[in-house]
Amino acid sequence: MLVKEYVPAVEFLKNFDGKILLASHENPDGDTVGSALALYHFLKKKGKNVKLGCKDPIPYFLAFLPGAEDYIQLPTEEEFDLVVVVDASSVDRLGVPVKAKQFMRIDHHKGGDFYCECDLIEVDAPATAKVVYYLLSNWDADAIDETIATCIFTGLATDTGFFINPNTDGEVFQLASLLVDKYGVNPHYVAENIRERNPxxxxxxxxxxxxxxxxxxxxxxxxxxxxxxxxxxxxxxxxxxxxxxxxxxxxxxxxxxxxxxxxxxxxxxxxxxxxxxxxxxxxxxxxxxxxxxxxxxxxxxxxxxxxxxxxxxxxxxxxxxxxx
Ligand SMILES: [Mn+2]
Incomplete structure (x- = not known):
């Protein structure tokens, strides 16, 4: 389905030709990592030059997500043409400085900084992963595969406390159901990895x-x-x-x-x-x-x-x- 508000962001990324860093916030959780990884796999499919970065190591309970091992630890000397701040209200939430010509924010937190016309900030979204899903489906729904869907599902599941927090509404279940039925996500596999691998x-x-x-x-x-x-x-x-x-x-x-x-x-x-x-x-x-x-x-x-x-x-x- 076409959602108008997503068009500027889709067009911007589609036409972007440069080095992109997808940055997760410090003390990363399932939403910042799942959302960034979904974007990462999708943008790579689209031939973009893209990296993942975070100040802290990816926690053990998210290490099962494909691509988690590709994260580089921030700060880095490298300068990027674009840094996409994922699931954080500002660059400060990354916990370290990053060098970039341009910033973009994909998020669901209240307040914070605004970087460009194509920022995607939905305060009512239960998780940034939902914003990412809409971005990708408005770009090319057929390019979403099981891996990407699993990353989105992880963000959605963790930020809603596995579908019981107050931000859980009917739309959350609809999206989760779509990710399972259409894209083949295995909810038990995700839950087992996140919740049942305690050291x-x-x-x-x-x-x-x-x-x-x-x-x-x-x-x-x-x-x-x-x-x-x-x-x-x-x-x-x-x-x-x-x-x-x-x-x-x-x-x-x-x-x-x-x-x-x-x-x-x-x-x-x-x-x-x-x-x-x-x-x-x-x-x-x-x-x-x-x-x-x-x-x-x-x-x-x-x-x-x-x-x-x-x-x-x-x-x-x-x-x-x-x-x-
Ligand atoms: Mn979040």
């Missing part, structure tokens, strides 16, 4: 993180953290903490979950907020220079600030918006 160290780390949980604001806010020492002790990586925050959110009566990760090398406390109900966590994170969506957002604090102060600042900001 033991991740579960050991989870046990410590669960132990750190405490309830605040009359049981409506759950606080959970992971310290660098714990990671070092277990030989765990930052990616091993992926979705830990959901355990804190899952507690009965909790409306907002706070997860704080100590990243010693980067000198920051990385904060992830999740909500259920009506609380908009993106507003809280924006107060601290971060951002995101209503139900999932993030921000950072310098490590110089003691953990308890970080927690207090967040609790105060949440309390201020006491529509809990």
């Amino acid at each position: 033991l160290r991740r579960l050991k780390l989870l046990s410590k993180a669960l132990d750190s949980i405490r309830l605040e604001n009359h049981g409506k806010v759950a606080v959970m953290y992971v310290l660098q020492d714990w990671l070092d002790e277990l030989g765990a990586q930052y990616a091993d903490t992926e979705s830990f925050v959901n355990y804190a959110r899952s507690i009965d009566g909790v409306e907002v979950a706070i997860f704080i990760l100590e990243k010693a090398k980067e000198g920051v406390w990385k904060v992830s907020l999740r909500s259920k109900g009506n609380f908009d966590v993106s507003v809280v994170c924006e107060q601290f220079g971060g951002g995101g969506h209503k139900y999932a957002a993030g921000c950072k604090f310098p490590l110089e600030k003691p953990l308890e102060e970080v927690i207090n600042d967040l609790l105060k900001e949440i309390e201020k918006r006491n529509n809990l």
Whole structure:
């Protein structure tokens, strides 16, 4: 089907003749990686000169996606004619500088930077992968194959928490169904790779993180953290903490979950907020220079600030918006 808003982006990429970098955001998730990989395979089919880049290594649970091994680690000395920022609200979210003559953004986050007329930013889309699907299907639906569809499905599945988060609507199921029926995606294969390949160290780390949980604001806010020492002790990586925050959110009566990760090398406390109900966590994170969506957002604090102060600042900001 032809969707008019996609025409400028399709025409722009179709006619683009130069070195393209598809850039995923730092701490990459299934949406930024799935979306970038779908674009990567498609653009290669179309004869484009294209590379994939990310500051962080691709986590083990996404390594099954074809092409994941082609990612180059950013920063790189290489200069590109075009950098496509995938699933991120600005170049800053890449976590490192990139050299490019031109930028383009394909995304579903609120706010952020605007780079060119052909940016594709759909704030209502459940995942960037959906935006990518529309881009590709408006270009050449026949060029979408099982590999590309699997990458799109991965973005869609992970950003909707495997089709149960509040951003899951009928269209999500329609697109998922199309990807399965028309393009041959195997949902069980994707789920098994993403959810059932935990290294033991991740579960050991989870046990410590669960132990750190405490309830605040009359049981409506759950606080959970992971310290660098714990990671070092277990030989765990930052990616091993992926979705830990959901355990804190899952507690009965909790409306907002706070997860704080100590990243010693980067000198920051990385904060992830999740909500259920009506609380908009993106507003809280924006107060601290971060951002995101209503139900999932993030921000950072310098490590110089003691953990308890970080927690207090967040609790105060949440309390201020006491529509809990
Ligand atoms: Mn996303």
